[in-house]
Amino acid sequence: MRFRLTAFGLHLLGSASALTLILGALYLGWYRWPGWYLTGVVHVLWIVPIVDLGLGPMLTLIIASPVKPRRELRRDIAIIVAVQIAALIYGGVTLWQGRPLYYTYSADRLELVQASDLHSAEIDLALKEAPELAPHWYSTVRWVWAKIPDDEAGTKLVQSAVFGGQDVIDMPRYFRPWAEGLPKLKENLQAVADIESVSKPGRQWLTQRLPLLGLSPTQRNAMIMWGNGKPLVAVFDPQSLKIRAILSPY
Numbered sequence: 001m002r003f004r005l006t007a008f009g010l011h012l013l014g015s016a017s018a019l020t021l022i023l024g025a026l027y028l029g030w031y032r033w034p035g036w037y038l039t040g041v042v043h044v045l046w047i048v049p050i051v052d053l054g055l056g057p058m059l060t061l062i063i064a065s066p067v068k069p070r071r072e073l074r075r076d077i078a079i080i081v082a083v084q085i086a087a088l089i090y091g092g093v094t095l096w097q098g099r100p101l102y103y104t105y106s107a108d109r110l111e112l113v114q115a116s117d118l119h120s121a122e123i124d125l126a127l128k129e130a131p132e133l134a135p136h137w138y139s140t141v142r143w144v145w146a147k148i149p150d151d152e153a154g155t156k157l158v159q160s161a162v163f164g165g166q167d168v169i170d171m172p173r174y175f176r177p178w179a180e181g182l183p184k185l186k187e188n189l190q191a192v193a194d195i196e197s198v199s200k201p202g203r204q205w206l207t208q209r210l211p212l213l214g215l216s217p218t219q220r221n222a223m224i225m226w227g228n229g230k231p232l233v234a235v236f237d238p239q240s241l242k243i244r245a246i247l248s249p250y
Helices: 002-031 035-039 047-063 070-097 120-129 152-162 178-187 200-213
Strands: 100-106 109-114 142-146 175-177 222-226 232-236 243-247
Touching: 002 035, 002 047, 002 070, 002 100, 035 100, 035 109, 047 070, 100 178, 142 178, 175 178, 200 232, 200 243
Parallel strands: 100 142, 109 222
Antiparallel strands: 100 109, 142 175, 222 232, 232 243
C-alpha cells in the first residue's frame, strides 16, 4: 500500500504543479475578475481538474502495484499521463482562444471582447491604423473606449449592430484610450434602480449593497456590463469615475 500511496502522491503533485502553472498564468494575465465570469469559462473548464487532479492520480493509485513489472507499470502510467496532457492541452487552448482582450465602453454599456471575437482582417487593420491599442498575441486585457466614428462609417456600424452584424467592439482600429471616453461614459451612467437589464430582486440587492461601498444607490453611478451569459454591473465613483466595484446582482 505504501508503494501505491507514494506513486499516487507523486502523480498528484506533478499534475497539480502543471495545472497550477498553466491555469495560474492564464488567470493572472487574462481571467481575473470579471474575466472568468463574463467568459463563462467555468462551464468548459471543469473537465480539466477532474481529469488531471482526480482521475489521473486515482488511476495511478489503482494500477501501481509493487509486484507489477516495471516496464508494464511505466507503460500504464504513460498512457494515463498522455490522457492528462490531452485534457490539459484542450483546456489551455480553449482558455487561450477565448481569453479576454478588452473591456470596452461603447454607447451605454460595457462589453467583453474575447480573442475569438476578432477576425484576423480586423486585427491587421488595427495594427496599421491604431497600433497602440491593437491586439498582439502577448496582449493582456485592457479597458478601452470603442468610439463609433462620426461619419457615414459610424452610421453603417450602428445599423449593422442593430441587425446582429459586426459591431464597433469587433473593430479594434476604432478603439481609443479609456480615459478619452470617460466624459461620454459619465453621461450614460444610471442609478441602479433604473437598469432595466437587471431583475427587480437584483436591483434591490444592488440598492442595499452600494451604501456599503460608500456610494448612493440613487446617484447615476452604474453601468451594465455584458459578456457571455448574465451581465454584471460596474459601479463608478461619480467624481473620479474610477470603478469602485463590479457586482453580480444574481
